[in-house]
Amino acid sequence: MIFFAVLGLTFREIQLSFSEELEYSILGISVVFFLIALCLLIWQIYRHCTRFPVSQRPADGLLARSGGFQYATQTNDATMEVHYEELSHRLSPGTSYTNLGSSLDLASIADLEEENIQGSLRFSLFYDQLQSRLVVTVLDAQDLAVRDFSHSVDPFVWVRLLWAEREDEEQSSMQCVLEEWQTRLVKKSCSPVFGDQFSCTLAEEEVSKVTVRFEVRDFDKYSRQEILGEARAPLNSLKLSYPLELREELQVPKKDMVGEVLLSLKYMPTSQRLEVGVLKIRTVCHPNKTDRALYGRTSITCNHCKLRHQSTTQKKRWEVTVFNEVLTFVLPDQQIRECTIIVSVYEIQPSKKSSKHLIGHIHIKKGKTSEDEHWKLMMQSLRQPIAKWHSIFI
Template identity: 25%
Template structure:
């Protein structure tokens, strides 16, 4: 009996728990169903409320309908103007002295003619005039010589402002470079860096000095004083040469203008200053110029040469079209160590390569080595013709030497410079 009692109690508890769970599940389902049914009901209620509001607001206003056409008022009126402007550049209007200005309506009223004013109504706010010609004139045209003379007059020379004084007690000639104007004659240099080089030539020799560099200006102001030691007996027979140079970021130097002064014609004993016009330098027979960038990596013993571009190539004597390439030769004294070529660039006067070439060379040999560059043009038969060449190394001068020395003193740095090509 006890066992049955326990079993009955257990079953009762189980049925109670199951019934509770079933009721809870049904309640949750009913809540979900109510939520689902509440949304459309709310929407319907909102829509009906809106309709009621709309109907209610529509009942507040009274709309009066009418079928009468509405005519807009013409507030804008076109101004009364005159005929079109004459073209002053016509031949019949050139060099006319007897012209009178009159309005179109005055001309029509003088002739007694009625003009259709409506045809002359155009949107404009200025009075236009016609020119009545009272005397016949002939058209004048400028000849080519006159045009060339006018264009030459517009060309301004480079002018240099300087001061000069000789100190007899110290036996020194002082040259003060003050300023310069019109430094805009160098091609591809809009705002160049400029400086002045002065040279005093006497029987004893040649002394040379230069000013500081003024950057990115067409009107440089230096206020630099250059000192030349010279005896008084050699002053009157001396010649002073002044030259203005421009340079860019690749150390390309171009002479803008130069002039020579005879000290015998100057009052060097007094402090004087004056302006002088510089003449354009005589262009040398250059075969163009090339832009190179070189660097040396000591850890890898590598010489890196970047052939960038060339310009102003002398192609007057060429019969074949351009097909240019660069041949680079690394030499140690008179021995050729390595030779390499760049790619070919066709039909371009200013070719661009931007090609990198590497040579292996120890640093000990680099001081006695040199780099030779040849610009070659290939004809239709495959033969190469030399257009120009240049060499970099310690055995050369000017920019070719400076470029090589700067590479040795600044390892692992790319240094780019322009070099002129020669035969």
């Protein structure tokens, strides 16, 4: 200020002289940057507003959505009006987003007690004979159990279509999963309303071989999802020529056998090596899924922490797929004696990228169950491979 006072100048008297062309150029660049920033702002607002799009229009008849497929069937007997939020994802193998149930494994299904299961699930089923499509609608749930530490629950429903080769298959026999879907997540609600609908192509003669399994799960971002209960609907005992609405009490979840794996185990204490041989995998293959391939992923965990993992090569899927591959793990002796071997079987479609789909798990550890008998035989026969068939559950 002293310098300007000495010169007798003011800020208004300080002017920069630019040519008229340069001034218009600077103004044009400023306008372009302003428009770019405005477009980015509008795009972010649009993404935020459409992340959870809400459809409040009623559906006359049945409005079925499966991927990009939509159809409405007019019915004279009943008109279903469902207001629902269109956040239902049709599960395709290898989807890039994180599924709500992706962190759920076989261990979370075990040891659930009857007193921990409460509530009911309402759903509807319909088979469109003209379109040869099965429509499954998850409507709502009531009186779900809450978590002890938070006194709340964030429920969603995982839907599976289980297919057996014969209509009179028992529940303990092998099945395969035709389709999987998950509903939207409803936060902090013991009586959530879903209204999510799913559909798939299904031949009329195969309807009686399908069981629809509904798992009500509690979403937890930082740990395994807890199963609040399940409901099942065998289609061979239902008349689905018109929309059939059911409400079922939730039951203790049961494992479904989806295959078998012939494994060999060998432990060499001197070199502290554990060899897991994936020899054969037997599965039920649906006629429409003959172009698939299989591979096994073996993980070693200790105190719920994953230590090592390896995968077999991919083999074309047959009724019995032969691998004959041995995976070697080098671990300290204490970790080997206390670890858990988890074999996960995946199905892929070679013609599609990112088409990985989990078939089921096997857990082998030091314990007292029939599956854990293999571990005991391995420790009794050191340096010798011991082979045994194990059931794959999901």
